[in-house]
Amino acid sequence: xxxxxxxxxxxxxxxxxxxxxxxxxxxxxxxxxxxxxxxxxxxxxxxxxxxxxxxxxxxxxxxxxxxxxxxxxxxxxxxxxxxxxxxxxxxxxxxxxxxxxxxxxxxxxxxxxxxxxxxxxxxxxxxxxxxxxxxxxxxxxxxxxxxxxxxxxxxxxxxxxxxxxxxxxxxxxxxxxxxxxxxxxxxxxxxxxxxxxxxxxxxxxxxxxxxxxxxxxxxxxxxxxxxxxxxxxxxxxxxxxxxxxxxxxxxxxxxxxxxxxxxxxxxxxxxxxxxxxxxxxxxxxxxxxxxxxxxxxxxxxxxxxxxxxxxxxxxxxxxxxxxxxxxxxxx
Amino acid sequence: xxxxxxxxxxxxxxxxxxxxxxxxxxxxxxxxxxxxxxxxxxxxxxxxxxxxxxxxxxxxxxxxxxxxxxxxxxxxxxxxxxxxxxxxxxxxxxxxxxxxxxxxxxxxxxxxxxxxxxxxxxxxxxxxxxxxxxxxxxxxxxxxxxxxxxxxxxxxxxxxxxxxxxxxxxxxxxxxxxxxxxxxxxxxxxxxxxxxxxxxxxxxxxxxxxxxxxxxxxxxxxxxxxxxxxxxxxxxxxxxxxxxxxxxxxxxxxxxxxxxxxxxxxxxxxxxxxxxxxxxxxxxxxxxxxxxxxxxxxxxxxxxxxxxxxxxxxxxxxxxxxxxxxxxxxx
Amino acid sequence: xxxxxxxxxxxxxxxxxxxxxxxxxxxxxxxxxxxxxxxxxxxxxxxxxxxxxxxxxxxxxxxxxxxxxxxxxxxxxxxxxxxxxxxxxxxxxxxxxxxxxxxxxxxxxxxxxxxxxxxxxxxxxxxxxxxxxxxxxxxxxxxxxxxxxxxxxxxxxxxxxxxxxxxxxxxxxxxxxxxxxxxxxxxxxxxxxxxxxxxxxxxxxxxxxxxxxxxxxxxxxxxxxxxxxxxxxxxxxxxxxxxxxxxxxxxxxxxxxxxxxxxxxxxxxxxxxxxxxxxxxxxxxxxxxxxxxxxxxxxxxxxxxxxxxxxxxxxxxxxxxxxxxxxxxxx
Numbered sequence: 005x006x007x008x009x010x011x012x013x014x015x016x017x018x019x020x021x022x023x024x025x026x027x028x029x030x031x032x033x034x035x036x037x038x039x040x041x042x043x044x045x046x047x048x049x050x051x052x053x054x055x056x057x058x059x060x061x062x063x064x065x066x067x068x069x070x071x072x073x074x075x076x077x078x079x080x081x082x083x084x085x086x087x088x089x090x091x092x093x094x095x096x097x098x099x100x101x102x103x104x105x106x107x108x109x110x111x112x113x114x115x116x117x118x119x120x121x122x123x124x125x126x127x128x129x130x131x132x133x134x135x136x137x138x139x140x141x142x143x144x145x146x147x148x149x150x151x152x153x154x155x156x157x158x159x160x161x162x163x164x165x166x167x168x169x170x171x172x173x174x175x176x177x178x179x180x181x182x183x184x185x186x187x188x189x190x191x192x193x194x195x196x197x198x199x200x201x202x203x204x205x206x207x208x209x210x211x212x213x214x215x216x217x218x219x220x221x222x223x224x225x226x227x228x229x230x231x232x233x234x235x236x237x238x239x240x241x242x243x244x245x246x247x248x249x250x251x252x253x254x255x256x257x258x259x260x261x262x263x264x265x266x267x268x269x270x271x272x273x274x275x276x277x278x279x280x281x282x283x284x285x286x287x288x289x290x291x292x293x294x295x296x297x298x299x300x301x302x303x304x305x306x307x308x309x310x311x312x313x314x315x316x317x318x319x320x321x322x323x324x325x326x327x328x329x330x331x332x333x334x335x
Numbered sequence: 336x337x338x339x340x341x342x343x344x345x346x347x348x349x350x351x352x353x354x355x356x357x358x359x360x361x362x363x364x365x366x367x368x369x370x371x372x373x374x375x376x377x378x379x380x381x382x383x384x385x386x387x388x389x390x391x392x393x394x395x396x397x398x399x400x401x402x403x404x405x406x407x408x409x410x411x412x413x414x415x416x417x418x419x420x421x422x423x424x425x426x427x428x429x430x431x432x433x434x435x436x437x438x439x440x441x442x443x444x445x446x447x448x449x450x451x452x453x454x455x456x457x458x459x460x461x462x463x464x465x466x467x468x469x470x471x472x473x474x475x476x477x478x479x480x481x482x483x484x485x486x487x488x489x490x491x492x493x494x495x496x497x498x499x500x501x502x503x504x505x506x507x508x509x510x511x512x513x514x515x516x517x518x519x520x521x522x523x524x525x526x527x528x529x530x531x532x533x534x535x536x537x538x539x540x541x542x543x544x545x546x547x548x549x550x551x552x553x554x555x556x557x558x559x560x561x562x563x564x565x566x567x568x569x570x571x572x573x574x575x576x577x578x579x580x581x582x583x584x585x586x587x588x589x590x591x592x593x594x595x596x597x598x599x600x601x602x603x604x605x606x607x608x609x610x611x612x613x614x615x616x617x618x619x620x621x622x623x624x625x626x627x628x629x630x631x632x633x634x635x636x637x638x639x640x641x642x643x644x645x646x647x648x649x650x651x652x653x654x655x656x657x658x659x660x661x662x663x664x665x666x
Numbered sequence: 667x668x669x670x671x672x673x674x675x676x677x678x679x680x681x682x683x684x685x686x687x688x689x690x691x692x693x694x695x696x697x698x699x700x701x702x703x704x705x706x707x708x709x710x711x712x713x714x715x716x717x718x719x720x721x722x723x724x725x726x727x728x729x730x731x732x733x734x735x736x737x738x739x740x741x742x743x744x745x746x747x748x749x750x751x752x753x754x755x756x757x758x759x760x761x762x763x764x765x766x767x768x769x770x771x772x773x774x775x776x777x778x779x780x781x782x783x784x785x786x787x788x789x790x791x792x793x794x795x796x797x798x799x800x801x802x803x804x805x806x807x808x809x810x811x812x813x814x815x816x817x818x819x820x821x822x823x824x825x826x827x828x829x830x831x832x833x834x835x836x837x838x839x840x841x842x843x844x845x846x847x848x849x850x851x852x853x854x855x856x857x858x859x860x861x862x863x864x865x866x867x868x869x870x871x872x873x874x875x876x877x878x879x880x881x882x883x884x885x886x887x888x889x890x891x892x893x894x895x896x897x898x899x900x901x902x903x904x905x906x907x908x909x910x911x912x913x914x915x916x917x918x919x920x921x922x923x924x925x926x927x928x929x930x931x932x933x934x935x936x937x938x939x940x941x942x943x944x945x946x947x948x949x950x951x952x953x954x955x956x957x958x959x960x961x962x963x964x965x966x967x968x969x970x971x972x973x974x975x976x977x978x979x980x981x982x983x984x985x986x987x988x989x990x991x992x993x994x995x996x997x
Binding site: 079082083085086088089092093110111119152153155159162163164165198199200217219220236237238262263264280281282283296297298320321322323324 | 776777778779783787846847848849851852854855858859862864866881882884886887900902904905906907909910913926928930931944946948960961
């Protein structure tokens with residue numbers, strides 16, 4: 005594959021290998037995350053053209069890419085069986101963008117969709133869009149912070165099919181927005197086969213998203229997902245029938261959707277709301293409330309008022325504390 | 336693969352490429368669908384042997400295959416990155432049967448199950464059975480008509496893993512009926528791995544079926560699915576235990592089964608019934624009624640009578656209008 | 667691959683091919699199973715080091731491996747299209763361990779994780795651990811006895827992705843226990859992609875386990891599953907949030923968990939309990955009771971007392987007989 009690779013688009017530090025440093029503490033990561041996401045949101049707000057640039061971020065120092073290389077080198081030293089895999093997937097690449105494009109290209113390729121074609125597609129999208137670059141970093145940080153089973157950024161980059169499916173979707177969505185529908189659909193179809201994550205390329209997905217486990221996630225054409233959202237496996241954001249227009253859910257910022265939840269129709273799940281595992285949601289859910297059950301109802305306190313959440317469920321990942329409010333939950 | 340290909344079994348128009356025409360309007364498609372399905376049902380009713388013929392349908396003019404080639408050519412011209420893929424998967428083939436056999440053979444192959452072996456298997460089944468040929472066309476039309484996200488027949492043929500899994504199942508079911516159990520099971524096992532659609536090869540599936548999204552669908556050995564049925568992803572038609580006999584659901588014509596629904600046991604879901612998303616169905620559902628919830632109950636009006644559906648849910652794809660009848664649904 | 671193969675670690679009968687015999691009756695299998703599982707449990711109880719040996723079980727006579735070879739030979743004779751596949755996957759191998767390592771290595775390989783590397787890993791784990799060898803046999807017997815759709819041990823070995831995912835997990839868990847975390851996670855990530863079965867390598871899984879259909883199963887890091895458990899597809903044993911410690915379910919011996927059930931948090935599902943399909947379980951479930959619904963409640967008789975199960979649900983696989991006790995289940 006190396007032979008297919010175009011010359012680097014940006015200055016990358018040739019001494020990067022030598023200058024790898026141990027990770028900075030997690031709280032520095034968190035403030036870095038806030039900065040990164042603010043910048044990405046800003047870029048998104050500016051809209052398409054003006055926020056695009058033609059560089060990768062190989063020159064970043066002390067950022068997430070240096071951390072990933074450090075982690076991969078540690079793993080390669082500790083586990084010789086993985087060394088060759090880690091070198092060709094991570095360590096040989098000058099930038100996160102090239103590593104990600106290489107990894108996605110390999111995973112999504114088929115006998116008739118060559119890895120080199122897909123590599124060029126993904127690298128092209130990442131090189132042209134600062135939004136995609138920022139989103140990849142914000143998603144890596146979201147996974148690392150919110151999933152206690154995630155041991156390192158490198159672990160997420162290599163092994164989280166939810167993360168990989170989301171990055172592939174972002175590239176497919178860009179193609180869709182450029183009117184390249186058949187290519188976008190071919191990509192999303194491969195993602196559905198390889199990762200069992202089925203996101204229509206027209207769906208709009210925000211930044212700092214965690215798709216945890218991710219198997220069987222289905223997100224329809226007119227769905228919108230805000231920022232800082234966490235979505236577990238088996239979740240459906242589905243449509244309601246034959247009509248062509250807006251027919252899928254709109255998920256606000258900071259929402260948490262539990263495993264196996266099904267949200268159907270052009271309904272709104274308000275910012276900071278939480279959908280319990282296995283719920284079936286067919287109407288709007290107010291912001292900062294918890295909806296559970298089949299059909300889903302808002303959890304209410306003993307005074308009958310909807311219980312209000314004070315945290316950001318998409319980040320605090322608290323799946324079950326509502327049980328104490330769920331007055332008829334006894335087993 | 337071309338070298339493996341036996342000579343065409345039927346006259347195909349050598350000028351087909353030159354004579355491709357823009358699509359006829361959708362309403363012509365619909366009447367074509369009715370004719371096609373009637374013919375297929377007729378063929379099915381005649382039973383195995385008498386309905387089989389040894390030809391493909393390459394000579395059909397103005398049919399779905401000409402339409403698919405037209406769409407693939409349009410896509411190849413608009414998207415050079417896909418041209419080679421579209422040529423080898425669609426445009427180079429004289430018939431829908433060869434294109435489908437080639438596509439399935441590639442997708443389901445493994446290092447030890449070669450694409451050429453699978454190509455021969457699928458083409459053999461399609462060439463020998465007019466039922467399989469009619470079913471592929473009826474399914475293509477069902478997807479195109481019922482899924483507003485389906486942009487073209489070509490899109491369905493190439494990208495819908497539910498459609499592809501269903502065609503592979505039809506071939507596996509034919510092998511099963513011929514007593515070739517180990518081969519049928521090997522095929523269905525590959526379908527479960529590649530498409531995450533697990534249909535036992537003994538299950539009987541009707542015509543004009545939409546498996547929408549399709550991830551995680553599980554259909555057991557003694558299940559029967561009628562015609563004009565639509566089944567969403569995560570749906571289970573499952574068994575009840577250790578007994579060997581009839582132990583899976585029988586789904587009537589025109590039924591719609593929503594995402595994540597689980598139907599267990601040798602129960603009957605009557606023609607024209609609708610199963611809401613996430614429902615757990617353990618007993619019979621009367622025809623033309625709607626069952627929702629866990630455990631599922633029939634939706635009733637304020638007078639206590641079961642609400643009767645007047646449309647064909649499997650075709651109208653109306654997933655949520657029952658909410659107005661669902662008297663205790665408030666969020 | 668044969669060239670990569672280390673010399674046999676144990677005496678295997680060079681005349682095994684000639685001495686294949688028809689299967690012994692199933693009731694002999696059952697007592698063999700009991701003996702096999704008792705030995706395996708004993709090995710497990712002794713703990714890690716002392717229960718490990720460096721031999722395969724190629725020399726077993728009349729055991730499950732001879733049975734598998736007999737079945738594969740029958741299939742190869744009856745179905746020439748599969749002969750080459752059956753030879754290279756089963757018949758050419760002197761032991762079950764080599765066949766399984768070869769099969770898993772092929773299925774889980776990728777362009778950057780070569781089949782030979784994975785073969786060595788799996789064979790190494792199986793050769794070193796008598797627990798893994800006993801577990802593979804106990805799982806084969808569990809599938810054969812509990813799934814009426816399973817026609818032969820060979821069918822299970824070749825086609826059941828739940829069985830294969832479970833064996834791969836057992837090897838990954840061994841690597842995890844040895845501190846080889848990055849390799850264990852890389853393996854489990856491939857299992858999640860290839861089989862859509864996502865089991866954290868730290869999760870502890872007992873013996874004689876049936877993962878039926880298996881698509882979309884998710885089992886978290888601190889989950890524990892006892893012996894003689896049957897788990898259907900779409901089942902989640904999930905966590906509850908950000909905390910790092912014990913946060914996943916503990917499933918007792920003999921439990922049956924129905925399709926689509928979600929069990930969340932550090933809760934206990936008592937030995938011999940049954941979880942109905944589609945249930946959402948958020949609190950402890952007492953032993954020998956049945957929990958159903960969303961949220962799940964224990965099924966009680968008309969006297970209000972919890973109905974007690976007298977069989978072992980994980981083995982009797984009775985998914986629906988509780989309906990008669992479920993007083994408000996009417997459709």
